[in-house]
Amino acid sequence: MNSPLKRVSVACLLMFGLLMANVTYLGAVRAEGLRNDSRNVRMLYGRYNVDRGWITADNGKTTLAKTVDTGDKQFRFEREYPLGKPFTHVVGWFAPESASGIEAAMNRYLDGSHPDLVVRRAIDMVSGKPAKGASVDLTLNTKAQEIAYKDLAGTGKRGAVVALEPKTGKILAMVSVPSYDPNPLAVANKATVNKAYNKLDKDDNKPLLNRAINLTFAPGSTFKTVTAAAYLSDDESRDENTQVDAPDSLPLPGTNISLPNYHGESCGGRATLVEALTISCNTPFAIMGMDVGYDKLKEQAEKFGVGQPLEIPLEVSPSDIGPDESKAALAKTAIGQQSNQMTPLQMAMVAAGIANQGTVMKPYLVNKIMADGSEIDGTDPDELDEAVSPEVAGELTKMMINVVERGTGGAAKLPGITVAGKTGTAETLPGKPSHAWFISFAPVDNPKVAVAVFVESGSAGNDATGGAVAAPIAHDVMQAVLGQ
Amino acid sequence: MTAKRRGAQLGMLAFAVLIVMGAYAGVGLGINGKVPSGMLGYGLGLGGLMLAAYLVLAKWAPWADPLLLPLVTLVNGIGLVMIYRIELAGEKLASAANQLMWTALGVVMFSAVLIALRDHRVLQRFTYTAGFAGLGLLVLPMLPFIGKEINGARIWVGVGPFSIQPAEFAKLALVVFFAGYLVAKRDVLALAGRRLLFIDLPRARDLGPIVITWVISLGVLVLQKDLGSSLLLFGAFIVMLYVATQRTSWVLIGILLFVGGAFVAGQIFSHVEARFDVWLHAEDERLYTAVGGSEQLMQGQFAMGSGGILGTGLGQGYPYKIPLSFSDFIFPAVGEELGLTGLMAILMVYALIVERGLRTSLAARDPFTKLLAGGLSFILAWQVFIIVGGVTRLIPLTGLVTPFMSAGGSALLANWMLIALLVRMSDAARRPPPQAIQDEGMTQVMQR
Numbered sequence: 001m002n003s004p005l006k007r008v009s010v011a012c013l014l015m016f017g018l019l020m021a022n023v024t025y026l027g028a029v030r031a032e033g034l035r036n037d038s039r040n041v042r043m044l045y046g047r048y049n050v051d052r053g054w055i056t057a058d059n060g061k062t063t064l065a066k067t068v069d070t071g072d073k074q075f076r077f078e079r080e081y082p083l084g085k086p087f088t089h090v091v092g093w094f095a096p097e098s099a100s101g102i103e104a105a106m107n108r109y110l111d112g113s114h115p116d117l118v119v120r121r122a123i124d125m126v127s128g129k130p131a132k133g134a135s136v137d138l139t140l141n142t143k144a145q146e147i148a149y150k151d152l153a154g155t156g157k158r159g160a161v162v163a164l165e166p167k168t169g170k171i172l173a174m175v176s177v178p179s180y181d182p183n184p185l186a187v188a189n190k191a192t193v194n195k196a197y198n199k200l201d202k203d204d205n206k207p208l209l210n211r212a213i214n215l216t217f218a219p220g221s222t223f224k225t226v227t228a229a230a231y232l233s234d235d236e237s238r239d240e241n242t243q244v245d246a247p248d249s250l251p252l253p254g255t256n257i258s259l260p261n262y263h264g265e266s267c268g269g270r271a272t273l274v275e276a277l278t279i280s281c282n283t284p285f286a287i288m289g290m291d292v293g294y295d296k297l298k299e300q301a302e303k304f305g306v307g308q309p310l311e312i313p314l315e316v317s318p319s320d321i322g323p324d325e326s327k328a329a330l331a332k333t334a335i336g337q338q339s340n341q342m343t344p345l346q347m348a349m350v351a352a353g354i355a356n357q358g359t360v361m362k363p364y365l366v367n368k369i370m371a372d373g374s375e376i377d378g379t380d381p382d383e384l385d386e387a388v389s390p391e392v393a394g395e396l397t398k399m400m401i402n403v404v405e406r407g408t409g410g411a412a413k414l415p416g417i418t419v420a421g422k423t424g425t426a427e428t429l430p431g432k433p434s435h436a437w438f439i440s441f442a443p444v445d446n447p448k449v450a451v452a453v454f455v456e457s458g459s460a461g462n463d464a465t466g467g468a469v470a471a472p473i474a475h476d477v478m479q480a481v482l483g484q
Numbered sequence: 485m486t487a488k489r490r491g492a493q494l495g496m497l498a499f500a501v502l503i504v505m506g507a508y509a510g511v512g513l514g515i516n517g518k519v520p521s522g523m524l525g526y527g528l529g530l531g532g533l534m535l536a537a538y539l540v541l542a543k544w545a546p547w548a549d550p551l552l553l554p555l556v557t558l559v560n561g562i563g564l565v566m567i568y569r570i571e572l573a574g575e576k577l578a579s580a581a582n583q584l585m586w587t588a589l590g591v592v593m594f595s596a597v598l599i600a601l602r603d604h605r606v607l608q609r610f611t612y613t614a615g616f617a618g619l620g621l622l623v624l625p626m627l628p629f630i631g632k633e634i635n636g637a638r639i640w641v642g643v644g645p646f647s648i649q650p651a652e653f654a655k656l657a658l659v660v661f662f663a664g665y666l667v668a669k670r671d672v673l674a675l676a677g678r679r680l681l682f683i684d685l686p687r688a689r690d691l692g693p694i695v696i697t698w699v700i701s702l703g704v705l706v707l708q709k710d711l712g713s714s715l716l717l718f719g720a721f722i723v724m725l726y727v728a729t730q731r732t733s734w735v736l737i738g739i740l741l742f743v744g745g746a747f748v749a750g751q752i753f754s755h756v757e758a759r760f761d762v763w764l765h766a767e768d769e770r771l772y773t774a775v776g777g778s779e780q781l782m783q784g785q786f787a788m789g790s791g792g793i794l795g796t797g798l799g800q801g802y803p804y805k806i807p808l809s810f811s812d813f814i815f816p817a818v819g820e821e822l823g824l825t826g827l828m829a830i831l832m833v834y835a836l837i838v839e840r841g842l843r844t845s846l847a848a849r850d851p852f853t854k855l856l857a858g859g860l861s862f863i864l865a866w867q868v869f870i871i872v873g874g875v876t877r878l879i880p881l882t883g884l885v886t887p888f889m890s891a892g893g894s895a896l897l898a899n900w901m902l903i904a905l906l907v908r909m910s911d912a913a914r915r916p917p918p919q920a921i922q923d924e925g926m927t928q929v930m931q932r
Contacts, residue, residue: 001854002846004727008858009842011723012865016835019869020828022878026788027824034789039772039782042790042802129517 514799
């Protein structure tokens, strides 16, 4: 009977072999998919079982997102956003099945799964403590952020504000309006969260979108700074006093329409560059654009960051000056009225680049990452590009100072501090209200802040100009930063 | 030689108890952040229990295989710890105290079998008794008043506050019956008979009684909707028939019968068809949400997937989220917290137990012992294969207990008795033959 018994032994061996192979397949090959299956409640519990790192600003002094121990067995650590709405688009939220903003972008640090934290996590595991994540400190200046939100929300319009530190690229403020309270999205109940989310998603004002970085808009006259930069860089002999043609109306080549100045105003036929920018004449910049040509204008815009992929670490939608269609189109591109589309962050980078003597710094939101009281990582300022020479930057600055001192940007004046700026009023569709823009920086001799303010579709009617609606907001934001 | 092995056995036993105590402490640390207060008592209890089993074994079966008891102690202990862990998580049906009590009774049964049954070959005399006892036990739950239906299967008998599953003991009795009958008739089964096509069919009067018993057993189990036990008994019968007659044709016939039977069962019984459906399309959202659908199976899969290679650590996962995580699905529950590594170790332990059993069978000197040891070892392996294969979706889920691990008194008692029989037989197989009165070896050496 031994030979059949031996075969039975082989059969048993095979059975155990099959079981082991199958268990290996489950535990090693299929594990990832099974772990992440939406029906696997462990995913949900796991998210609420990590003592998630906090999100702070002002060097850790202000708390933007914190973790509270609820004592609940399954959903132990819940997230709270004490400062709410003004910070929502930057900080984001941590929902049962998703996350946004910094919560999503820095998740691996916050939940402790980042390779940099592997040793700490191993220690927690051995000692049986819940996994603890690292804290993320943001570059935001909370005062500037709050005043920007208050002012912008106060207009009753949609819009965005971005403030940068020109020398480093630190993002001091980034606000998108309308905003929403992130706290209802952070509760550990999928159904409640889905209901709250769907309501926001269906809202016609699209509060979920971050208008500062994820939507692009016609930049209007603020783009004249880019055109002027290209024009000045194109010929070293040019400066702020260079005379340019400034007809009341410019027939666009190849079409039967003419480009007028704003409200049909006259700029006197000829004007210096500084005069043209100060009162925001359209025709001289259209001529300048056609003069330097599409390629040089595009190259200039790219040096300011247009079209470059950016992660701050939030994903930034690329800006674009539009395709090379015709001379007429180029003329309108030069004044920011064609198919050129900019994010408010991009226009803040233009202002910051001019402020920083032509060098554009990479914008960033994360100041440092802290674990157990020590810094484990931080962001070092990094140069994005040399947009213009320091000389050209100087000329542009002088022109922009004039805009604030004597031109359309008077509302941005600060007592005892020289401010440089540029207004923009971008016509959208015929009969629709315009977008209002304002970009500025201060103090001119030692720039500490550069701001872009964007108010979507301005206020009702045609009197919505960057100078009237957007400049006062920039004024308050700059004051908040400089006042410290 | 024997003494040394006994020392090694004691060492291994102590090691197994230590591993289990470590796991017990791990659960406490994982859930409450401190070592459970009952740690010492628990360790002493389990250690004392196993020491008693060891002493019985050393006295009444000194030549027995030294590995069997430590290996069984290890899986039994891991099962206890897992049930304790699931009970701590608030699962009301899981009771570590109950399981510990049944383990103690299991050890008592183990000892009783070893002490009472000095020579297992007497079982051969009770061949037909065992057959009738097996059938009787199977029918018991069908009787009014004492029979109980739980979770759709009528396989329980209520005795006072306890419920037992007589089928667990019936399996043992039937294996004894198969072994006794087949050994008695194996010559006629193998030789006499008529050749039909390429198969030698035995005479009906030789095969009749055993086939009748077997068909009744299967019928009863099918009526009770106990698919796992049906499959278990079917496999054990075919394999024992094969070992006794040495004819491969029985295995082929068995497989054909099984495929045919499964097909017919799928047509007749909706619950069999449903099991197949769930097995093949477990991830299907429609089946997942259906009543009696694939949710339990998938929860087990999720648990194992989340455990990954090293597991979450004891007390740190959510194994209690799997329905019946303390009984049928204890294997995936262990997989979540001990990972692929832990599951492999447990499968290895089972494989070793089976291997020691089969080794006993190969070493045995008489056919009855060979067949009984082989049958018992196979039924253990086959049971692990059916339940573990079922919960890991290798084969359709039919529902059985994981031997020694799942919560359940009857299964623990029956399996400890099974191990006692294997130990008894290994003692007989390894015992040196009696010395010849005249020592011929000596003269041979002298001649050199």
